[in-house]
Amino acid sequence: MEKPHKGRRKLIKTLVLGMVSLPVLGKFLIPRTQPKKGIFRVKKTDIPGNGALIFGEKKIAVIQDGRNVYALNLTCTHLGCTVNTTPKGFACPCHGSVFTPRGDVVKGPADRSLKQLSVEEQGNDILIMTTT
Amino acid sequence: MQNETGLFNAFIGHLFPRMVRRENLRITYTFCLGGLAFTTFMVLIASGLLLLFYYQPSSEHAFESILFLESSVPGGLFVRSIHRLASNAFLLLIFLHTLRVILTGAYRKPRELNWVVGFFILCLSLFEAYTGYLLPMDQLALWATQTGMELIKTLPAGEAVVKILAPDGVGQPISLLRFYVLHAVIIPVAVLLLSFLHFYRIRQNKEVLPYL
Numbered sequence: 125m126e127k128p129h130k131g132r133r134k135l136i137k138t139l140v141l142g143m144v145s146l147p148v149l150g151k152f153l154i155p156r157t158q159p160k161k162g163i164f165r166v167k168k169t170d171i172p173g174n175g176a177l178i179f180g181e182k183k184i185a186v187i188q189d190g191r192n193v194y195a196l197n198l199t200c201t202h203l204g205c206t207v208n209t210t211p212k213g214f215a216c217p218c219h220g221s222v223f224t225p226r227g228d229v230v231k232g233p234a235d236r237s238l239k240q241l242s243v244e245e246q247g248n249d250i251l252i253m254t255t256t
Numbered sequence: 257m258q259n260e261t262g263l264f265n266a267f268i269g270h271l272f273p274r275m276v277r278r279e280n281l282r283i284t285y286t287f288c289l290g291g292l293a294f295t296t297f298m299v300l301i302a303s304g305l306l307l308l309f310y311y312q313p314s315s316e317h318a319f320e321s322i323l324f325l326e327s328s329v330p331g332g333l334f335v336r337s338i339h340r341l342a343s344n345a346f347l348l349l350i351f352l353h354t355l356r357v358i359l360t361g362a363y364r365k366p367r368e369l370n371w372v373v374g375f376f377i378l379c380l381s382l383f384e385a386y387t388g389y390l391l392p393m394d395q396l397a398l399w400a401t402q403t404g405m406e407l408i409k410t411l412p413a414g415e416a417v418v419k420i421l422a423p424d425g426v427g428q429p430i431s432l433l434r435f436y437v438l439h440a441v442i443i444p445v446a447v448l449l450l451s452f453l454h455f456y457r458i459r460q461n462k463e464v465l466p467y468l
Contacts, residue, residue, distance in 0.1 A: 150416070150420065153420045154419050155423050155424075155430070157424065202406075203402070203403035203407065204403060204405065205403065217399070218403060219403075
């Protein structure tokens with residue numbers, strides 16, 4: 125009769141220890157990260173007319189289409205690779221998704237358009253909100 | 257009741273067979289797939305230990321250290337190729353071993369615990385391969401790991417797992433260091449300990465062979 129009793133105590137002990145130590149360990153393993161600067165500034169004159177300005181490291185494309193200026197997040201919506209710029213739009217090197225210059229899907233496996241970033245004009249500069 | 261040291265000695269004693277039945281040595285019995293998998297695991301440990309002498313787990317120097325290993329270290333390319341080939345063979349053999357266990361019904365009573373232990377070893381081995389994939393820090397490594405992370409995100413609690421594995425993004429200093437520590441220390445030790453438990457259970461179950 126003693127054995128199951130002991131087993132039960134051990135189980136409860138283990139559960140309590142786990143419930144206390146795992147969140148602490150989790151806290152330790154996830155460092156506080158400073159929120160990244162959410163605004164990216166580009167000179168209007170730097171953007172080619174009917175063309176795009178690509179910032180590979182930041183994964184941002186600033187595109188001018190006539191008078192319109194818009195910005196796209198270059199992270200592929202399929203599995204997160206950075207898409208390449210092609211004459212016809214964007215193509216993902218990982219699994220072959222193709223997007224129009226506006227970021228819409230031409231060919232899968234991606235099923236969502238590239239993320240549009242909100243853009244604001246301020247004098248001679250364009251402000252791009254990189255955090256959504 | 258056995259005391260602690262007695263238990264330890266019994267555990268060590270059971271790792272190696274005291275005697276082996278002649279008919280159990282028949283190759284078609286298990287095809288020795290588990291044994292072959294463990295042999296490749298030991299090859300991986302030996303070649304991995306050699307790689308540790310040259311690999312630098314920093315985002316800036318990792319790729320350079322691989323180039324240096326391959327160009328300037330006598331036998332460096334050979335050791336790295338062995339490690340890579342053995343890793344492929346290891347996963348292949350573990351899968352074949354699992355398939356053999358399924359097809360012969362060896363997971364059945366009284367071997368359920370060993371099936372569960374084996375399944376954990378299988379999962380850990382896949383994770384070991386995944387963490388090793390990032391370490392060379394070439395284009396394939398980076399993007400394959402990136403896509404793997406996106407896949408993990410789709411799992412329940414996946415976001416938290418990704419935050420723990422790569423708090424600063426795939427290929428950044430902290431994430432590379434974590435993959436390195438997991439790949440070179442934590443997962444191999446876990447696989448080794450579970451393997452010993454696996455072998456201990458085989459000895460314990462030796463008289464019951466459900467598929468003979």
